[in-house]
Amino acid sequence: MSGLKEAFAGRTVNSGNAEVGPTRLVEYFRPHGKAKLMREQAVSIVRDAIIAGRLRPGMRLVERELCEALEVSRTVVREVLRDLEAERLIDVLPHRGPIVAMLTPKQVREIYALRTEIEVLFLRSFVRTASDADIEVLRGILAELSAAGARHDKTALIGIITRFLHHMAAVADNQVGAEIYDQLLARINMLRILSMNTPGQIEDSITSITRIVEEVAARNADAAEKALRDYTTHAGESAIIELNKEGRTEPAKAKSARSASTGV
Amino acid sequence: MSGLKEAFAGRTVNSGNAEVGPTRLVEYFRPHGKAKLMREQAVSIVRDAIIAGRLRPGMRLVERELCEALEVSRTVVREVLRDLEAERLIDVLPHRGPIVAMLTPKQVREIYALRTEIEVLFLRSFVRTASDADIEVLRGILAELSAAGARHDKTALIGIITRFLHHMAAVADNQVGAEIYDQLLARINMLRILSMNTPGQIEDSITSITRIVEEVAARNADAAEKALRDYTTHAGESAIIELNKEGRTEPAKAKSARSASTGV
DNA sequence: CACAGCTGGATTGTATGACAATCCGGAGGC
């Protein structure tokens, strides 16, 4: 009816579910392994679909359709919606239901600004406390990143960069930072997917990240911070450009999404 | 049975409910007024009880008891729990149920560190863009703060300081920042209540905030930032001291809260 | 007495069906 099942790539809570790996920092901190609860699996599935853009911003998510597509009860669906709402991946209009969140250029700028400050916190802590082994791990992840970049495997890139950040947060020993970062992470990843549409963006990003790692390895906090700020500034601009392109092709059919236009 | 009703101060979702005002930044941004949904009211009630310390950290929250105390169905209670979980006010142990989140000194330090960075973002934007009228508003709120401080009215202080921050965020025109800050705000407010137990802390805080406002009024961003950092550093230390005192009087009877000890 | 294993009660996780409240698109009237 509305293509939800396809958006979820055939995944339902109790089926194969080829997971690439968590795309949330805090999940790496949890010892208790994979999500067993149907609710958690359902959240993952919907989150992935939104981040990957298979559910377009502004699209309505009707509870009954979600139940059918995910093959879970309304009880679960409604709890899932609360989770996604907290992550700001959906906007819930009272008595109207949820729509996939829409990002304005202004919001994107704000997200990148905050993201930058938190990453700077991680980075400076990391440089201060990382052992040589920690830095080697970072180099290893960077190598994976390059490999995935060469294949232009966007999904893998998102997963690896999440691991990269988790490693920084873990060494920086900043759990609350990771929690807060996660709140932004879903939306950051949406934008990452988007900005990867720009030709050359993937290569640029990897070059920038390589530069950051080099400065970190040299224990040069100030230079690393500067490299990071250059990177996120550039990435942010690129994301906004792509967002505007998107906006042109998709002429905002959901006019009822007032919260996204006035609220900002 | 377990004193939940008293912890909620007799409030249920459909009764008097003397609200002091939102204790969340984003609620001020929303035009659509007060929470009408039972779910939202219920979240407010439980959140307030946790922040005010009427529900002690480590205390179990049993769904059935919450249903009775709040006079709502389990559907609503479970959605409320998802909200509070996202706010990190409760820790949910799978198949065990939620407990009121416990803060370790390390978490407190992390919270204050992040809080500081976000407030600095607000502050610098504010100084850059605020009109004279905006600054007058800030002075007005400061006056209210002093008045409430003189009365040692903790609840009012929390409400006013939330307005203070919202005003900064609004003028700084940073909605995403406000959203993220809110994720920390509940826990910050817990700590505020706690640190207000220290004699003289309220007066110190107001002195510090006055100083910040003065620097802002002088359009001196660097000095304002320094004043802010001094303030939050001091407040953080004070909160940790009070937290340790609390820990001594209340000998952690909830030994099952493993996530709070290992997870950090 | 210490301790491993078992059991039953308590609690969560999920499903189902029901119904009032609310919203919206469109029919009909002016």
Place this chain on the structure above:
DNA sequence: GCCTCCGGATTGTCATACAATCCAGCTGTG
């Protein structure tokens, strides 16, 4: 063309049911 009203669609809430899981305490054994 615009306003009003209606009915269908959807959300918000409730009540109930039951399987899965966990844990405290009992039991039996050495």
